[in-house]
Amino acid sequence: MQKLIMIKYAELNTKKDNIGMFLKALKQNITEKLGDKATILFDKGRMFIKASDEHFDEVLLKVQKVFGIHEIMIGYETSSTDIEVIEEALLLVTRDLSFTSFKVETKRSDKNYPLTSLEISKHLGGVILKSRDCIVVDVHHPEVTINVEVRKDHAYIYVDKIKGLGGYPVGTLGKGLLMLSGGIDSPVAGFLAMKRGVKLEAIYFESPPHTSVEAKNKVATLASILSEYGSSIKVHVIHFTEIQEEIYKKVPHEYLITIMRRMMYRIAAKVAYQNRCKILVNGESIGQVASQTLSSMAVINEVVKIPVIRPVACLDKLEIIELAKKIGTYETSILPYEDCCTIFVPLHPVINPELEKCIEYEKLLPYEELIKNAILHETILTNSPKKEFEELL
Amino acid sequence: MIYLDYSATTPVAYDVLESYIRATKDFMGNPNSIHGLGVKSKALMHSAIKQISDLFSVLESEITFTSGATMSNNLALIGTALANMKYGNHILVSKLEHPSIYQICKYLENIGFEIGYIENTQDGLIDFEDLKHQMREDTILVSVCAVNSEMGIRQPLKMIRQIIKKENPHTFLHSDMTQALGKVAINLHDVDLASATAHKIYGPKGIGLFYKNSRVPFTPLLYGSGTVNMYNPGTPPVPLIVAFSKAIRLATNDLDKRENFIRRLNDKIISELSKYDGVQINHTKICIPHILNISLDNIKAETFLHALEEYEIYVSTNTACSSGEISTTVMAVYDDKKRASSTLRISLSYLTTTDEVNKFLSCFRLVYEKLSLLKKEE
Numbered sequence: 193m194q195k196l197i198m199i200k201y202a203e204l205n206t207k208k209d210n211i212g213m214f215l216k217a218l219k220q221n222i223t224e225k226l227g228d229k230a231t232i233l234f235d236k237g238r239m240f241i242k243a244s245d246e247h248f249d250e251v252l253l254k255v256q257k258v259f260g261i262h263e264i265m266i267g268y269e270t271s272s273t274d275i276e277v278i279e280e281a282l283l284l285v286t287r288d289l290s291f292t293s294f295k296v297e298t299k300r301s302d303k304n305y306p307l308t309s310l311e312i313s314k315h316l317g318g319v320i321l322k323s324r325d326c327i328v329v330d331v332h333h334p335e336v337t338i339n340v341e342v343r344k345d346h347a348y349i350y351v352d353k354i355k356g357l358g359g360y361p362v363g364t365l366g367k368g369l370l371m372l373s374g375g376i377d378s379p380v381a382g383f384l385a386m387k388r389g390v391k392l393e394a395i396y397f398e399s400p401p402h403t404s405v406e407a408k409n410k411v412a413t414l415a416s417i418l419s420e421y422g423s424s425i426k427v428h429v430i431h432f433t434e435i436q437e438e439i440y441k442k443v444p445h446e447y448l449i450t451i452m453r454r455m456m457y458r459i460a461a462k463v464a465y466q467n468r469c470k471i472l473v474n475g476e477s478i479g480q481v482a483s484q485t486l487s488s489m490a491v492i493n494e495v496v497k498i499p500v501i502r503p504v505a506c507l508d509k510l511e512i513i514e515l516a517k518k519i520g521t522y523e524t525s526i527l528p529y530e531d532c533c534t535i536f537v538p539l540h541p542v543i544n545p546e547l548e549k550c551i552e553y554e555k556l557l558p559y560e561e562l563i564k565n566a567i568l569h570e571t572i573l574t575n576s577p578k579k580e581f582e583e584l585l
Numbered sequence: 586m587i588y589l590d591y592s593a594t595t596p597v598a599y600d601v602l603e604s605y606i607r608a609t610k611d612f613m614g615n616p617n618s619i620h621g622l623g624v625k626s627k628a629l630m631h632s633a634i635k636q637i638s639d640l641f642s643v644l645e646s647e648i649t650f651t652s653g654a655t656m657s658n659n660l661a662l663i664g665t666a667l668a669n670m671k672y673g674n675h676i677l678v679s680k681l682e683h684p685s686i687y688q689i690c691k692y693l694e695n696i697g698f699e700i701g702y703i704e705n706t707q708d709g710l711i712d713f714e715d716l717k718h719q720m721r722e723d724t725i726l727v728s729v730c731a732v733n734s735e736m737g738i739r740q741p742l743k744m745i746r747q748i749i750k751k752e753n754p755h756t757f758l759h760s761d762m763t764q765a766l767g768k769v770a771i772n773l774h775d776v777d778l779a780s781a782t783a784h785k786i787y788g789p790k791g792i793g794l795f796y797k798n799s800r801v802p803f804t805p806l807l808y809g810s811g812t813v814n815m816y817n818p819g820t821p822p823v824p825l826i827v828a829f830s831k832a833i834r835l836a837t838n839d840l841d842k843r844e845n846f847i848r849r850l851n852d853k854i855i856s857e858l859s860k861y862d863g864v865q866i867n868h869t870k871i872c873i874p875h876i877l878n879i880s881l882d883n884i885k886a887e888t889f890l891h892a893l894e895e896y897e898i899y900v901s902t903n904t905a906c907s908s909g910e911i912s913t914t915v916m917a918v919y920d921d922k923k924r925a926s927s928t929l930r931i932s933l934s935y936l937t938t939t940d941e942v943n944k945f946l947s948c949f950r951l952v953y954e955k956l957s958l959l960k961k962e963e
Binding site for chain 2: 250404405406409581584585
């Protein structure tokens with residue numbers, strides 16, 4: 193009898209012809225996280241992950257951060273499907289559990305097996321009943337459900353289930369560019385896009401000396417937390433100081449944010465195109481701030497053709513915070529460093545910006561040149577620790 | 586010089602010292618500063634902490650750097666005792682602890698806690714039955730060292746914790762792992778709180794480690810600012826942290842290989858020294874080979890130590906921290922006051938050579954013969 197992790201796939205059963213591609217990607221994503229600490233086998237119904245005792249808990253934790261999984265079961269594989277072997281394994285598995293009522297639920301994917309599912313359940317239930325005192329079978333509200341799955345060469349027994357993250361394996365739906373600011377919303381937006389199978393790169397706008405290295409490091413940390421749910425996230429850092437200062441000098445202050453966002457969108461769209469990202473993803477939430485009113489969104493979105501996905505658009509701030517806490521980005525997001533959306537904030541930003549005015553104001557700026565320059569000088573943030581540190585440690 | 590006192594302290598490893606010097610020179614910024622220099626220091630410090638937390642599979646926030654194991658023991662025992670007062674005031678410790686633990690217990694007793702002492706078997710193993718028997722509903726903390734400092738007795742912490750938690754799930758286990766770290770494999774998940782220090786594992790003096798699982802309620806004893814090192818606030822000593830991190834990585838490498846080598850040296854010393862009538866070997870089957878304790882029948886251990894010193898051989902009596910008294914460990918294991926009154930500790934390292942052991946053994950003979958002659962003349 194071997195302890196193993198069994199995985200029930202999430203929404204993948206809606207996929208017919210290309211399910212193979214999804215499963216391969218899922219396996220690939222899990223392998224990337226576990227390395228040689230586990231062996232993975234899969235078929236269309238289940239994935240089986242085996243790991244040594246030493247690594248088992250670590251593997252279990254990591255699997256819980258993979259998209260495309262509906263449920264994770266901690267189970268035991270029997271050496272054969274002989275009913276005696278299953279009985280013996282079942283008694284071992286249930287030995288240390290304490291319960292007063294239970295039921296056995298059997299699934300049989302091997303339809304040639306001599307007993308039907310119901311017969312197996314009844315038989316095994318009887319075995320457990322005989323093995324201990326003071327317990328009853330309760331098929332409606334059992335304290336413990338013992339699951340048995342009889343497959344071709346092995347049977348699998350499991351009691352404990354952990355809910356998986358759901359969604360599609362990251363990467364199966366292509367690549368998107370996340371506008372990552374360092375706030376609470378954008379990492380959550382990234383997480384949700386990843387959940388639907390989108391592999392992410394990220395873009396971050398820095399404005400030194402108005403923004404600090406700390407702020408940039410914070411973004412690197414956020415990207416690395418998000419990476420735990422998929423593969424590593426490349427962060428494009430755009431030097432935004434000149435553009436921002438130019439806007440500040442020349443544009444009426446109530447339009448500062450609107451114009452700034454339009455510039456950011458333009459840059460993001462270009463970076464996305466250069467890096468084969470098919471969509472932009474950001475953390476805008478309807479009505480949260482002046483630049484996120486419907487009129488603002490319309491005027492800002494107007495500068496790009498690329499689809500902009502706003503996964504948290506319809507969530508309340510508290511809902512977003514709850515999610516941020518769950519995925520582990522909240523504590524980092526609330527570190528108090530200025531980012532380029534919080535500097536140069538006018539007292540009364542326009543809530544209903546007019547497109548004509550935007551176009552008129554932008555004529556005051558040599559923005560195409562500035563944008564070209566900014567993209568040309570982008571740097572890439574990496575999450576891996578610096579080599580200098582490695583030598584010291 | 587033949588140094589056989591590695592359990593008192595160790596020489597700093599070359600690479601560790603090198604890291605210390607470079608971190609001192611190149612990372613002068615205060616990690617609490619927000620400018621580039623500070624940020625650089627902070628990033629290095631976090632990498633160092635992460636390396637440690639990864640090695641032990643614990644959270645970064647569960648690690649506090651202290652001045653050494655004594656401070657760690659203070660935080661662990663007093664901080665946990667104060668925070669858990671509402672659940673009880675009973676604390677259990679083994680009879681094989683480092684003196685610092687008993688000093689802390691004395692203080693805790695003064696402020697109203699009740700201290701119980703767990704018996705051990707003849708091998709030095711914690712007496713599980715006695716532990717079970719002494720566990721109460723108001724027992725809040727148990728402290729058992731992973732490896733005893735005088736004889737090297739190693740305790741099965743995982744099993745001890747299981748027993749404790751079965752008797753009372755609200756009782757926490759602290760372990761002073763000072764003599765275990767870098768000598769044998771340790772698992773921080775076997776305990777709730779732990780102490781260790783850098784200078785016993787070829788790291789610098791002045792920095793220790795305090796591990797506290799995030800679930801353990803805790804009352805800080807020191808207050809100040811700074812976002813890391815929660816229970817020992819102030820400006821973190823980045824170069825010491827870096828050096829400690831490196832020392833841990835290097836010292837936890839090849840543990841088995843090193844232990845096997847040291848075991849051979851230890852076997853050799855035991856087989857030679859047991860030939861003397863006036864020498865008793867204080868070693869049981871659960872002792873680790875890095876520490877070897879002997880009792881001298883009619884010779885004062887201190888005299889013997891100084892006589893060996895003339896040959897530039899360095900060993901210790903009891904432990905460096907408790908010279909002058911009788912060995913509490915030997916007393917706890919053998920219940921023999923005479924045996925416990927004159928003990929020598931020889932502690933070995935993977936740096937010890939066979940040649941050094943041979944020289945030690947021949948000098949031991951010279952000193953032994955000379956001093957036992959004096960004894961007879963008296």
